[in-house]
Amino acid sequence: xxxxxxxxxxxxGISASSFAQSSVTLYGIIDTxxxxxxxxxxxxxxxxxMPGITGEFPSRWGIxxxxxxxxxxxxxxxxxxxxNTKAGTLNQGGRMFGRQAFVxxxxxxxTLTFGRQYTMTYWAILDSDLLGPxxxxxxxxxDQYMPSARSDNTIAYKGTFSxxxxxxxxxxxxxxxxxxxxxxxxxxxxxIPGSSQSCREWSTxxxxxMNGYGVAGAYDEQRGGPGAAANLYDGTAPFxxxxxxxxxxxxxxxxxxxxxxxxxxxGWLGRHVETVSPALPDVRSNLxxxxxxxxxxxxxxxxxxxxxxxxxxxxxxxxxxxxxxxxLLSKRSAVYLQGAYLFNSPHAAYTVSQGGGGTTPxxxxxxxxxxxxxRHSF
Numbered sequence: 001x002x003x004x005x006x007x008x009x010x011x012x013g014i015s016a017s018s019f020a021q022s023s024v025t026l027y028g029i030i031d032t033x034x035x036x037x038x039x040x041x042x043x044x045x046x047x048x049x050m051p052g053i054t055g056e057f058p059s060r061w062g063i064x065x066x067x068x069x070x071x072x073x074x075x076x077x078x079x080x081x082x083x084n085t086k087a088g089t090l091n092q093g094g095r096m097f098g099r100q101a102f103v104x105x106x107x108x109x110x111t112l113t114f115g116r117q118y119t120m121t122y123w124a125i126l127d128s129d130l131l132g133p134x135x136x137x138x139x140x141x142x143d144q145y146m147p148s149a150r151s152d153n154t155i156a157y158k159g160t161f162s163x164x165x166x167x168x169x170x171x172x173x174x175x176x177x178x179x180x181x182x183x184x185x186x187x188x189x190x191x192i193p194g195s196s197q198s199c200r201e202w203s204t205x206x207x208x209x210m211n212g213y214g215v216a217g218a219y220d221e222q223r224g225g226p227g228a229a230a231n232l233y234d235g236t237a238p239f240x241x242x243x244x245x246x247x248x249x250x251x252x253x254x255x256x257x258x259x260x261x262x263x264x265x266x267g268w269l270g271r272h273v274e275t276v277s278p279a280l281p282d283v284r285s286n287l288x289x290x291x292x293x294x295x296x297x298x299x300x301x302x303x304x305x306x307x308x309x310x311x312x313x314x315x316x317x318x319x320x321x322x323x324x325x326x327x328l329l330s331k332r333s334a335v336y337l338q339g340a341y342l343f344n345s346p347h348a349a350y351t352v353s354q355g356g357g358g359t360t361p362x363x364x365x366x367x368x369x370x371x372x373x374x375r376h377s378f
Contacts, residue, residue, distance in 0.1 A: 021068030026378075028061030032085040033336075033373020035135065037353050039361040050086040051355025054135050055373040056326065056336055058147070059085045060099055066106070076111065077103040084356075092148075093179025100150070110159025110166075117156050120167045120205035121149040121250060124218035127209075128254035128265035130291040131305050135354050136340030136369050137322030139269055142287055142309040142350060144233060145250070146269070148182030149220065151175075151201045153190060163210045171201040174222060184231025184238055185248075188224070197244040198225035215255040222248040230273045232283060234309075234316040235349025235363055245276040265291040265305075285311040301326040309350070316348035332377050339370040 033055050040047040062080030069075060080100040082091040092098020097116070104113030125146065131138040133147035140147040151174035158167035173190010175181035181188070190199035200223040207216030222228075224246030231238040241248060254267025269287040291305030304323040311317070322340035329335065342352035343366050352367040353359045361367050 022066070024063060024065040026061070026063055028059075029057050029375060029377045030059050030085060031055040031057050031373060031375035032059065033371050035353065035355055035369065035371040037355075037359045038368045039365045040359040040367075042360075042362040044362065044365070047359060049355070051135055051353065051371070052084040052086050053091065053356045054133050054147075054354055055371065056134055056324070056334075056338075056375055058091070058133055059083055062097075062100065072108045074106045075103070076106050076113070078117075093177060093181075095177060095179060102154075102156075104156075110157055113156045115154065116152045117150060117154050117169070119149045119151055119154075119169050119171075119201065119220055120158075120203040120218045121146065121220040121252070123158065123165075123167055124205045124207060124216040124252055125254060125267065125269075127214055127256045128216065128267045128291070129289060129305070130256075130263065130265050130293050130303055131322060131324065133354075134322070134324065134338070135371055136324075136338055136352060137291075137305050137307055137320055138354070139287060139289060139307065140354050141320055141340075141342075141352065142233060142307060142318060143250075143269065143271065144183040144231075144354065145185065147354070151181060152177065154201075163208050165205070165207045165209070167203075167205040169201070169203045171199075173199045173225075174201040175199065178227070184229065184233065185222070186227045186229030186238070186240070188222075188226070188228035188241075190225065192225060195225070195244050197223050199223060199228065200244075213255075213257040215253075217253045218251070220250045224248075224275075230283075232273075232285065232311060232314060232316075233350060234311055234314055234318070235347075235360065236314050236316070239275075239280055241273075241275065243276045247272070247274045249274070261294060263293045265289075281313060283311065283313040285309055285313075299328045301328070311348075314347065315345070316350070317345035318348050318350040319343040320350075320352060333375070335372075335374050337370075337372050339368070342367040342369075 102113045102115030151171040153172040156169040178189040188199040192198040203220040205218040224241030228241040229238045249272040256265040273283040287309045289307045293303035307320045324338035326336040346364040352369040
């Protein structure tokens with residue numbers, strides 16, 4: 001009997017120890033509001049709507065977990081689903097966990113993960129573009145890949161050492177579900193037998209952060225394949241990238257820092273779309289931005305930015321000036337009012353809103369967007 005009691009106590013102790021080293025967290029953001037956009041079509045009509053993609057942040061819920069395995073090694077996982085608050089439907093092409101779905105190992109030497117996850121484009125720009133996935137401003141207003149920089153079938157590594165962070169990803173086929181990995185890319189389904197480069201994607205990043213300052217650079221290359229496309233978001237029609245030698249490349253350099261209570265961020269994003277077909281011209285664009293954020297009071301935040309894109313191949317240029325105010329009702333809930341104005345060059349038809357499409361103006365026409373919203377995080 002004593003032996004059985006001792007064994008039971010030992011097993012209970014092991015179970016309690018294992019449980020203490022494990023954690024699973026449910027988290028999420030629900031964000032919605034009412035948006036007004038001028039010149040939302042070629043006829044110049046305005047629209048009032050509840051946007052379906054984002055407000056200050058895209059709505060999502062997720063589960064993340066971590067289990068200590070001993071010796072500084074841990075197993076980690078994330079399952080994250082994006083949803084449309086106005087209708088209750090799934091985003092990311094209707095995928096259950098379209099934002100992230102990966103598992104991996106974390107150690108003092110970095111984290112290695114496998115599954116659907118962000119490319120290094122996302123991690124490089126996270127601190128410099130302070131508006132990020134906001135409905136107005138943000139690099140996503142001119143390039144919708146930026147807030148959606150993720151890929152299927154992906155191996156990723158990221159490690160930080162003495163302030164330096166190195167990261168890299170490699171995808172065997174960036175859209176295995178065939179539902180559209182991100183807006184404007186078509187459906188490049190991988191992996192394809194006999195074509196090792198079709199629908200491939202790889203990215204790399206190097207950044208340095210120390211005492212509230214940082215700089216970062218990243219390179220992201222997507223290869224063409226069946227169903228793939230490139231959208232310049234300037235009013236010109238998307239064009240096919242069906243050959244494995246076709247490339248859609250994004251490069252960036254950026255930085256952030258503080259001047260007293262003000263946080264500043266700035267950067268450059270260069271995009272090169274290169275095709276092997278002589279009938280399709282190569283396209284290059286350059287996007288520049290400056291952003292700032294200031295806590296007027298502990299509960300009241302004022303931030304904004306100016307974004308400028310130049311596409312000489314299409315003779316299109318656009319400038320967005322955005323301003324956002326946020327009032328924190330608590331640590332988890334906030335209300336906000338924000339607006340932005342878009343200046344289009346004569347041949348450009350960029351849109352000011354990332355609210356879910358349907359607001360493209362006539363070429364050369366500017367747009368005003370205003371949104372009042374509420375968000376809650378858990």
